[in-house]
Amino acid sequence: MAEAEAGRAAIRRALRSLKRRHLAEEGAHSPAIEALTRPFAAHALEWKEKAEKHELELQQCYKAQSRLSEQLVIEIEEGKASKALLKEKEAIVTSLQAELEKTSEENVQLKQSLDEKTKALDLLIQEHQAVKAELEQALTKLKAAEDENQSLIDRWMLEKMKDAERLNEANAMYEEMVLKLKTAGVGGIQHNAQQEADGIIRRSEAGYMETPIPSTCTITIRAHDGGCGSLMFEHNSDKLISGGQDQTVKIWGACTGALTSTLHGVLGSVNDLAVTNDNKFVVAACSSNKLFVWEVNGGRPRHTLTGHTKNVSSVDASWVKSFVVASSSNDRTIKIWDLQTGFCKSTIMSASNPNSLAFIDGDIICSGHRDGNLRLWDIRSGKCTTQIAAHLDVTSVCVSRSKNFILTSGRDNVHNLFDVRTLEVCGTFRATGNRVVGSFGKPCISPDENCITAGCSDGSVYIWSRLKNETPTILQGHSSPVLASAWCGLGPLATSDRNHIYIWS
Numbered sequence: 001m002a003e004a005e006a007g008r009a010a011i012r013r014a015l016r017s018l019k020r021r022h023l024a025e026e027g028a029h030s031p032a033i034e035a036l037t038r039p040f041a042a043h044a045l046e047w048k049e050k051a052e053k054h055e056l057e058l059q060q061c062y063k064a065q066s067r068l069s070e071q072l073v074i075e076i077e078e079g080k081a082s083k084a085l086l087k088e089k090e091a092i093v094t095s096l097q098a099e100l101e102k103t104s105e106e107n108v109q110l111k112q113s114l115d116e117k118t119k120a121l122d123l124l125i126q127e128h129q130a131v132k133a134e135l136e137q138a139l140t141k142l143k144a145a146e147d148e149n150q151s152l153i154d155r156w157m158l159e160k161m162k163d164a165e166r167l168n169e170a171n172a173m174y175e176e177m178v179l180k181l182k183t184a185g186v187g188g189i190q191h192n193a194q195q196e197a198d199g200i201i202r203r204s205e206a207g208y209m210e211t212p213i214p215s216t217c218t219i220t221i222r223a224h225d226g227g228c229g230s231l232m233f234e235h236n237s238d239k240l241i242s243g244g245q246d247q248t249v250k251i252w253g254a255c256t257g258a259l260t261s262t263l264h265g266v267l268g269s270v271n272d273l274a275v276t277n278d279n280k281f282v283v284a285a286c287s288s289n290k291l292f293v294w295e296v297n298g299g300r301p302r303h304t305l306t307g308h309t310k311n312v313s314s315v316d317a318s319w320v321k322s323f324v325v326a327s328s329s330n331d332r333t334i335k336i337w338d339l340q341t342g343f344c345k346s347t348i349m350s351a352s353n354p355n356s357l358a359f360i361d362g363d364i365i366c367s368g369h370r371d372g373n374l375r376l377w378d379i380r381s382g383k384c385t386t387q388i389a390a391h392l393d394v395t396s397v398c399v400s401r402s403k404n405f406i407l408t409s410g411r412d413n414v415h416n417l418f419d420v421r422t423l424e425v426c427g428t429f430r431a432t433g434n435r436v437v438g439s440f441g442k443p444c445i446s447p448d449e450n451c452i453t454a455g456c457s458d459g460s461v462y463i464w465s466r467l468k469n470e471t472p473t474i475l476q477g478h479s480s481p482v483l484a485s486a487w488c489g490l491g492p493l494a495t496s497d498r499n500h501i502y503i504w505s
Contacts, residue, residue, distance in 0.1 A: 211446040213463055214493045214504035217477045219257040221501040223250060228496035229440055230273045230284075231486040234296075238490050241282060242501060243270025249284050249294070254492045254503055263294045265301050272356075272442075274317040274325060281339060283325055285315035291327055293339060303342035307335055313355055313439075319403070320362030326379065328354035328367060336379050348382045350375070355439055358399040358406075360420060366406055368394025374408055374418065388423055390416055395436060400445045401489065407452060409436055409443050415454055417466065427452070429464040431472050442484040446493075453493060455482025461495050461504075477502055 224244025232241050238254040249263040249270060268288030275282050281302060284292045291305035291312055308329040318324040323339040334348040334357060352371035359365050364385070365377050370393050376386040391410020398407040405426075406418040413436050417427035435457045443454035452464045459478035480497040487493050493504040 211448045211451060211487070211491065213451060213465075213473050214475065215473070216505060217475070217502045218492075218505050219254075219503035220477075221252060221257050221503070222499065223252075223496065223501045224248065226269070227483060227498040228501055229483045230270055230442070231484040231494050231496050231501070232273050232275060233486055233488040233494070234275055234279045235277060236489055237279065238488055238492065240486070240488070240494050240501070240503075241273055241275060242496065243273050243284050245269040249273065249282060249292075251282075251296070252501070254488055254494065257503065261296075261299050263299050263301075265294075265304075266292055271312060272314045274315045276317045276322050276325075276339070277319045278322050280322070281317075283315050283317060283339075285312040285327055287311050289329070291315060291325075291337070293342070303339065305335075305337050305342060305344070307344045307347075308333065313353075314357050314367075316358045316365070318359050318362055320359075324362075326357055326359065326365050328357045334365070334367060334377065346379065346382055348377055348379070355393075355395055356397045356442075358397050360399055360403055360406070366397055366399065368397040368408055368410075370394070372410065374406070376423075386423060388418070390418075393439075395439045396442050398442070398444050400449045401447055402449060405445060405449060407443055407445050409441060409454065411436060411438075415443055415452060415464075417452065427466055429454070429462075429472070431462055431464075433458065433460070434462050434472075437481040437483055440481075440483045442486075444485045444487050446487050447489045451487075453485045453487060453495075455485055455495055455497075457481040459497065461485065461493075475504060 223242050224246045226245030228242050228244040230243040233239065233254070234241065239260065240252045240254045241249065242252065243249045243266075247264075247266040247268065247270075249266065250259060251261040251263070252258065253260055263282065263284075266284055266286055266288075267290060268286040270284045270286055272285040273282065274285075275296070280296055282294050282296055283305075286292065289306070289308045289310060289312060291308075292301065293303040293305065294300065295302055305325075305327070308327070308331055310330040312327055312329045315325060315327045318326075324345075325337045325339060326334060327337065328334050330353050332350050332353055334350060334354055336345045336348075337343070338345050350367070350369065352369040352373065354367040354369050354375075357365055357367040360376070363378060363380050365379060367375050367377065368390065369375060372389060372391050372393055374388045374390040374394060374397065375384050377383070378385050390408045391412050391414060393411040394408050395411060396407075396409040399405070399420075400407070404420050406420060408416045408418065410416075413430060413434060415429040416425050417429070418424065419426045429452050433456070434454065437455060437457050441455050443452065445452060450466050452466060454462050455478075456462060459476070459480055459482060461475040461478070461482055463473040463475065465472075475495075478495065478497045478500070480499065482495050482497055485493065485495045491505065495502050495504070
């Protein structure tokens with residue numbers, strides 16, 4: 001306790017000592033302080049004004065600084081936007097540079113392709129010039145061939161005139177012989193003499209060897225589903241062409257029965273067939289109101305002939321002009337076609353439906369009609385030159401190879417043979433049990449023109465001799481009505497029914 005008291009007393013003393021010392025120092029410095037306070041008081045107003053002025057300037061500076069800060073913020077935002085835009089532009093520039101490089105490469109490729117095509121075009125131009133030169137040579141050869149052909153036709157016509165003169169002489173001899181026989185009182189052989197003389201002359205004109213009458217079926221062909229309604233042979237060939245209900249046309253080898261070609265593209269069933277005289281084109285008349293033309297070599301379709309408004313019943317090709325075809329239809333028209341262009345050259349109107357037609361020469365066709373008449377037409381004028389009553393309803397007409405005979409068939413189950421020069425019936429063929437197969441049966445004449453062949457509804461095939469008044473030969477083998485028949489110039493006979501084609505020899 002005593003120590004604490006002593007400490008506090010020492011502290012009090014120290015404080016009093018410090019107070020005295022402070023008072024002494026104030027007294028010592030008071031003159032200096034007074035001297036210093038006097039100038040401050042004199043300049044206080046001036047400093048206050050300056051302070052206010054500086055404060056005002058400071059406020060203005062603050063305001064300016066605030067405006068600058070706002071402007072700086074705006075400039076910073078604009079800088080950021082400009083920087084983003086710059087990056088976008090740089091990306092676009094990069095893309096454009098890449099596209100430019102790609103376009104440059106494509107341009108180089110196109111330039112190379114253009115150079116190649118230019119070279120190819122130059123080559124084609126050279127080839128075209130070469131082909132043009134070959135065409136000019138071919139046209140020159142064609143002109144020479146046409147001149148030669150015309151010369152041959154003139155010579156052929158001259159030979160035909162000579163043949164006609166020989167025929168006239170033979171007829172005169174025949175009449176003289178008949179007169180002598182009547183004068184001598186000998187009769188009964190007139191008909192045989194006429195047939196023998198006429199047959200010898202006809203065979204001399206046609207240039208065909210005697211055709212043997214077939215007796216045996218050597219080949220059976222499963223040809224068309226639904227029926228084979230049309231048959232024909234190529235000229236001077238054993239190739240057999242058939243058309244049926246299965247919308248196809250097929251070409252067969254008659255000697256082997258092998259299928260060599262199938263022609264597609266038919267619409268409807270095939271009613272009739274024709275082949276041009278040069279064996280280059282096959283024409284099919286169809287139930288679809290159209291005709292279809294193919295190239296034989298290759299089977300490529302050439303034309304579709306349109307113009308008939310009803311079923312096309314028959315077709316035939318000119319044996320003089322390679323590109324002329326005639327067709328008949330149930331629309332009572334006969335149309336003449338040009339196979340070079342595929343267009344109809346002329347249309348002939350008929351008073352009755354033509355069921356069948358055939359060319360006699362280059363400008364004359366014959367047609368069999370539903371009214372029973374056989375008509376001859378001049379395709380140049382489109383007029384009927386001759387009309388002959390032949391049957392109750394003519395279902396088929398067939399012209400012999402020498403073009404001297406016309407064979408007609410009718411629903412009266414009779415087959416009439418007309419002499420083209422006199423247009424008189426020179427033979428009538430019928431038999432008990434021989435019934436024509438409606439409007440589908442297609443009889444034919446043998447190459448030597450001595451035999452008449454016709455199918456029957458009971459599946460039989462009848463063969464009559466034109467020169468001998470004998471019982472017809474009957475071929476058995478078909479199980480259904482015989483629809484068509486065709487005789488090859490090289491010998492075989494072909495017949496067809498609903499399922500098969502038979503080759504006879």
